[in-house]
Amino acid sequence: MSPRTEFVLSSLLAAALLSIAVVVLMDADRRAPGVAEFATALRFAPAALLAVGLGAWFVSRWQGRAQRAGRRWKAGGMTLRLLLVVLLLFPLSLAAWAVIAIAIDALAASQPGGTGEALAWLPVLVFYGxxxxxxxxxxxxxxxxxxxxxRYLRRQAALSPDHA
Structure with a gap:
């Protein structure tokens, strides 16, 4: 597996676990979280996965261009760049996921027609999310x-740029 693929997959795994953990821990006053809490967490997980996946891919490409230009990144700087890109992409991915979920809900509804009312709440959902x-x-x-x-930077440094 290439270092970029491993980096994107590990970022996706971290985002999935973190999104589930945040929703479950927000309801920590109960002793045992139920299926409803996990279902709520899974409703927002695709938006987080989309933002983190795209962010990790963009940042790894950015790091590759910087490395070819002779600039070396450190792990803390790369993490800050990744966090900035993810926080910029998250509102867009949350809006896209909400629109997709509303459209699927409208298609599956026995009496469609509440799409306009649901889309009116989209800015509020994106802001608070x-x-x-x-x-x-x-x-x-x-x-x-x-x-x-x-780990990604160490694996990139271990790769030989010379052709055999």
């Missing part, structure tokens, strides 16, 4: 992604 992602997800994602970035 992005706010919650920033408040509860930024620090844990930084801590997790630091190790993924460090």
């Amino acid at each position: 992005s706010l919650l992602a920033t408040l509860f997800g930024a620090a844990p994602l930084f801590a997790i992604e630091y190790f993924a970035c460090r």
